[in-house]
Amino acid sequence: MGINIALCETEAEKAPCRSLKMEVRRARTDAAGFDDYMIYEEKVSLDDARNVFPDFEGFLKRNRINAETDAVYMDKVKKDEDREALSKYVKKTATGWIDLTRMDAATKEKALKAAGPDDRTTAWDDLDFDSMNKMCSECPLSWDKGRGCMGTFGPATSKLPEIARKYGCPIIGATFENAAAMKKLTPEDAKAVLKEVEILKPALEKEGKMAVHRYMGPLERIEPRPRSPPSTAADSISSEENTGESGQALNRAVRPPMFSSGAAGLAAARRSAP
Template sequence: MGISIAICELDSDESLCKEGKLNILKARLEDVSEYRRCADYDEVISADDAKREMGDEWEAFLKRNRLGSERENFLLSKMKNEEDIKRLRELAYREYSGWIDLNCLSPEEAKTVRELAGEDNLLNEWNVIPMDETNAICKRCAMSWDKGRGCIGNFGPNNSLLPGIADKYECSIVASIPELAETGRKLSPEEAKQLSEECKVLREKLPEEGKSPVRRYSGVVDRLETVADLCASKGVRLYFL
């Protein structure tokens, strides 16, 4: 297990992903019975029902739809032949995924569903953008502090010796990084300024710890200082996870 450095990118209007991340498209519930009209579903047909309907055409049906005979059921959306889909649709049943389209609901219903789902069961506009596009957006974003790779970067393993070294030189924030990763507490922009100062101290003191710590932790200190300076200048919080 390792520890990562992250920022609260939505604290800044300069974040190119902010609008997309705040635009919640769907929410997931265990029970969609009250919202079926707006719930996502797959049309599924059992292999037995399909086989009975197709009769002597069964093998040809499997071949033209590129389906395996060992399957217990089939998704109509995965079938290739439109005539077969039309023929089997009346025999299919709906299998709900739990995702509900919030745009299909009234504002009051959407608010209720979001609250029932919780933050971990929401799908936003940013989530559905292809990865190559999000990577390109991140590269040109002011909040992308990790050399254009995004707003989350690597700190190191849980057993990193850097916090212990930091404690030796009274660099309290760096010393507490393992604890911060456990609690998820967000550091304020003011604390980011302190973190930046601690990085300057550590850069000066690391050579006193020997060549190995310099090689191992100089890059980590650089990353910490970069993200700390960004957060301090932009008024953005940061955290470890």
């Protein structure tokens, strides 16, 4: 099992992605009472599409559709003439996802209670990857040179915690225990972690080239990034929001990966969204 370090970005009120990640737009649930908000997808079977387009490969190429698709999803068909040719073969099927943006507050609250935490997509999920990457690269909270809110600490076989304990660094030394307990570090803990990094970087040199090669990366990810002159909304986040030269690591947690069915669900929601 790999261990990841995660930033509690939704607890920093001025984090540029916070409002997007807090805005739940869709949820997946089998509960009754939400039929009026159901999201449907329009698709054409591969057999029907091949009958309409004898040069099926050419159809896929000009519309940039993955050749391994299980059906032709109409929102992926870019050419108007192709959409028209397929129109009489279109079938609408319920995705199991419901649109929360069309609900009043009371109905939305019921829907969120009916859907599990992994069965939701947010306004952040609706961004394209270029927009996500741009926001992360400009955010002073981001791990690993602006790559996002999750950073790799290392595998469960990492010797870094053992080395940390050897040099009197108890928090990094307890990484595996913290991960198992899903412990969230306090701002005071995070300040102590930065001091532990200062101790461990020269300690790795003493431990040899292999230790430097394997474990310097995780330590560098924990360190704050150099701040550039304020030029974006992200740069307006103050040190009180756990950023800045000495506070960037505040409000960070050590935890194992928490990715489950979200990727498949997100793909379905994006594909079927109105």
